[in-house]
Amino acid sequence: MKVTIVGAGNVGASCADVISYRGIASEVVLLDIKEGFAEGKAMDIMQCATTTGFNTQVSGVTNDYSKTADSDVVVITSGIPRKPGMTREELIGINAGIVKSVAENILKFSPNTIIVVVSNPMDTMTYLTLKATGLPKNRIIGMGGALDSSRFKYYLSKALNKPANDVQGMVIGGHGDTTMIPLTRLASYNGAPVANYLSQEELEKVAADTMVGGATLTGLLGTSAWYAPGASVAYLVDSILNNQNRMIACSVLLEGEYGQSDICLGVPCIIGKNGVEEIVDVKLNEAEKATFAKSADAVRAMNGDLKAVLA
Numbered sequence: 670m671k672v673t674i675v676g677a678g679n680v681g682a683s684c685a686d687v688i689s690y691r692g693i694a695s696e697v698v699l700l701d702i703k704e705g706f707a708e709g710k711a712m713d714i715m716q717c718a719t720t721t722g723f724n725t726q727v728s729g730v731t732n733d734y735s736k737t738a739d740s741d742v743v744v745i746t747s748g749i750p751r752k753p754g755m756t757r758e759e760l761i762g763i764n765a766g767i768v769k770s771v772a773e774n775i776l777k778f779s780p781n782t783i784i785v786v787v788s789n790p791m792d793t794m795t796y797l798t799l800k801a802t803g804l805p806k807n808r809i810i811g812m813g814g815a816l817d818s819s820r821f822k823y824y825l826s827k828a829l830n831k832p833a834n835d836v837q838g839m840v841i842g843g844h845g846d847t848t849m850i851p852l853t854r855l856a857s858y859n860g861a862p863v864a865n866y867l868s869q870e871e872l873e874k875v876a877a878d879t880m881v882g883g884a885t886l887t888g889l890l891g892t893s894a895w896y897a898p899g900a901s902v903a904y905l906v907d908s909i910l911n912n913q914n915r916m917i918a919c920s921v922l923l924e925g926e927y928g929q930s931d932i933c934l935g936v937p938c939i940i941g942k943n944g945v946e947e948i949v950d951v952k953l954n955e956a957e958k959a960t961f962a963k964s965a966d967a968v969r970a971m972n973g974d975l976k977a978v979l980a
């Protein structure tokens with residue numbers, strides 16, 4: 670199975686590292702516009718093969734899309750990341766043009782691929798990719814919810830003082846500081862509602878910390894995060910390539926689900942060999958439905974800025 674990752678920067682390279690280390694794909698191609706950069710990242714990762722013990726073949730290319738031919742999955746991480754104090758939405762001006770041209774180039778050589786969109790603002794970039802390529806909706810998946818959910822579980826585990834792997838929870842809605850929706854009511858500590866153990870005030874703090882999880886890291890690192898984003902993409906790619914049918918919150922085209930249409934937004938999806946196999950209805954209550962509608966309004970307003978690039 671072959672995976673191409675466009676953008677060999679922090680997130681792209683981290684993703685390639687996890688995919689190879691865990692043997693998720695037999696071949697990974699890193700592509701970047703910066704001369705020699707993807708080649709260097711690929712060589713560095715390949716020099717881990719004998720010490721960490723993997724057989725995945727990782728190669729790097731400078732803007733040569735012919736080397737990406739017949740990829741089963743293509744991950745788009747090309748574009749600029751935010752700096753401290755910025756929102757993800759501020760990246761649209763530069764990233765929209767990059768994402769559109771990358772998606773078009775990819776399809777010339779891998780017409781049957783499934784595309785995973787990572788570049789920010791991710792929900793709007795996913796919608797752009799869908800509109801620009803005209804691919805069926807099951808083959809365009811925005812990655813954000815897997816990462817946001819892992820941060821939610823991290824903050825819940827800290828509040829509970831229990832191992833993160835004993836915590837279940839999901840974040841839906843937009844992948845933005847104000848549009849994310851941590852589903853606190855449905856989160857559990859090994860099946861028991863977290864509200865059994867945490868006060869309302871503690872739960873609100875967990876949700877607030879989750880929503881600004883990316884901004885917090887950007888403030889600490891000077892650029893946005895990459896280890897958890899790279900691992901989250903690899904988790905999603907694994908579910909596609911190995912047909913695991915995991916339920917993962919992903920940004921996908923909604924056509925009436927969750928009361929929304931003509932928008933890509935984070936909802937729980939079954940992810941398997943065809944990409945999005947199914948959208949799962951987790952039965953939101955009235956307050957959650959209203960929050961979801963507000964999140965959709967904000968993302969829809971952002972999508973309005975795509976007119977020029979889609980013209």
Ligand SMILES: NC(=O)C1=CN([C@@H]2O[C@H](COP(=O)(O)OP(=O)(O)OC[C@H]3O[C@@H](n4cnc5c(N)ncnc54)[C@H](O)[C@@H]3O)[C@@H](O)[C@H]2O)C=CC1
Nearest residue numbers: 676678679680701702747748749750787788789791813898
């Ligand atoms: N959806 C999510 O959950 C997350 C999204 N992101 C987003 O992912 C993107 C990448 O972030 P980082 O890897 O930290 O940035 P980075 O700056 O480390 O890497 C981006 C790479 O894209 C390359 N690039 C730019 N234009 C290109 C083109 N036309 N073709 C090929 N490569 C091109 C650059 O040369 C650079 O190496 C950002 O937009 C960031 O906001 C980051 C983390 C999580």
Ligand SMILES: O=C([O-])CC(=O)C(=O)O
Nearest residue numbers: 751757883884887893894
């Ligand atoms: O915060 C950012 O800009 C990058 C990102 O999407 C994340 O780490 O969640």
